[in-house]
Amino acid sequence: MAVTRFGVSLEENLLKKLDQLVTKHQFPNRSQAIRFLINQHIVEDKWKEDQDVAGALVLIYDHHKRDLQKQLTGLQHDYHCLILSSQHVHLDHHNCLETITLKGKSGKLLKLADKLRSIKGIKHGNLVMSTT
């Protein structure tokens, strides 16, 4: 892809903050940091504006909890149109980690993530919001 160079005017303290970001997050240079920040903002807007997005929901739960797995599977069947895949990992004797990959309108995905996360017995749930 063609790259265009352009000048950016920044107050000195803001430039200092940009350089701190570059160092802290190990960006190779300022351009890469700015690229990341622009894309981050675009993705956030898409999630706010009910656009087509993709993401992953990570759930931690104890598989001994009564009815939990039944509910979890039932919900995933109800919303199969929004779910691309799910992966189940047995973390230890009690705990499972499930990664559910989602794609669709952000409003629907946020609602589904809330439903899945609020199943009784889910210990932790985190939604990674990305884009298609």
Ligand code: NI
């Ligand atoms: Ni398991």
